[in-house]
Amino acid sequence: MESARPPPMLTSDEARALHIANGDIKRPGHLIALSATFFGIAATCVGLRLYARIALRRRVNVDDGFIVLALLFLVGSLVTYIQEENWGMGYHASTLTPNEIIHFFHAFWAMLWCYCGCLACVKLSLLFQYRKIFGNRASRFRIVANVLIIVIGLSGLWTVLSGVFICWPISYLWTRQGDGKCMQTWPLFIGNAVLNIITDLIVFLSPIPLLSRLHLPLRQKIILMAIFLTGFFVIIISCIRLGIFVRTNGATDFSWEQITLGSWSFVECAVAIVCASVPALKPLVVHIFPKLASTFASRTVDFEASGESHNKLKKINTDVETGPNGSVGLFAQGGEEEHKWLDHTERLKSVQGRVQIVTAVDTDVDKK
Structure with a gap:
């Protein structure tokens, strides 16, 4: 149950102390620890992927470039979450000072386009990887992949730009001074979340018909499909995140709610990077465990x-x-x-x- 707003005469520190005494404060340190753990997993997968491509295959492709860019956006997200913690994330908005609110929204603004940029790069990486594996020059799938690359690229560009220019001028997001306008934030966030889930489904399902037609023993075919369908973990997380947006639609206690939204947003990005890297780890797995070669054969x-x-x-x-x-x-x-x-x-x-x-x-x- 949400606590009552602190008496107006209390200082910010006194109000926070009251919330802590009531046991209703969310611990931002948990988000940082969670984010650091998932970042470590994602960075390890990308590192192993690059090793497999550079050391074993001796080539780096466009899909590898996009996954590295996605990891850089994930680094940016981690930095913004640390900054949000420093400026009040996990506390009720009623306890924040005006200066803390300004700095909190600085970090929140950067987090918006880092999150959107990360997911867009992951999807583009997957599509370029699909085109390389399945897209012979005359094949229909190559045409489909090229169309999807354009569609996903444009939708990703929209989500990034809508995060960057959510208010105009941009500084109006945190100053609320002078003449300025902002988009309706909650409809925008929910709409982008739905768009993200739809594009996830398109990207992760697109190679399944081709995999089903491969001339492979059933066991090997199932294993390959399972590898490519790991992306459904990302879709599940996206749906959970969308549910949180719907539940908190119109909420004004932004610094309190961000601890939950931030956690799921970061986990979604990290898991997406891991899922996009799993198919590319096959050469490394076979190199370490040669007996598994028949599994992929x-x-x-x-x-x-x-x-x-x-x-x-x-x-x-x-x-x-x-x-x-x-x-x-x-x-x-x-x-x-x-x-x-x-x-x-x-x-x-x-x-x-x-x-x-x-x-x-x-x-x-x-x-x-």
Whole structure:
């Protein structure tokens, strides 16, 4: 139950002491500890991802750049939460001094666009990763991925800019002096939260039809789908956060409510980074545990570009030649000839003139 507003003659420190005595203060230190823990997990996953790409694959792609940018936004979020704690987060707004309110909203403003920027970069990273894995140049999925990149990019730009320019002039958010205007904050926050959930669903579900058509044993197919569907943890967190927004719609005790909203917002960003990095850790897992290679493998693989018969490589019965950096060139038999370079870490074996690709997913294929 929310405590009564302190008597107006009490100083800010005295009012806070009264709240503490009543046991109704939220502990901001818990948020900082929680945020630091999840940041450590996310940073570790990104570090392992970069090691797998640089040390094992010897290449860095656009999706890696976006995930690093997302991690930088997460660093910004952590800094803003620390600043919010310093300036009254977890205390009732009625106990804050005018100076504390100004500095609190400085940090809150920065948190808005750091949060939105982080999630937008995670989604773009996933889409570029999908396009690299599944998007042969003539495939329909490549077109779909390009459209989604534009849509997600524009929606992410909107959420970031709506956070930056939530008030005009920007300083009106914390000064409330002079002529200025602000958007209706709660409808904006709820609308952006709904938009975020919708785009999450689109991004995380988009590769599932392709995975279901892979020529893999059922067990391996289920494992791969489970890896890609880890993103539903993010959607669950987003729904919880949306529920908090709906519950607190119109609340004026901003510094009190921010401790809960801040916790879920930071966890959502950190978990999103982790989920986006899990598929990219496959080379590292196989490198450390070679026996697990078969988990990610297929016996014989068809590379299919949806609806394009001349882009199919059916049970390759062809010559093999060495390409740059120890890669292997495969020439398809029949139809229009195709040439693909597979990374030198891919495992190939020849059985009676047939080349079988053991590692089928995340091969980083580049067409020549």
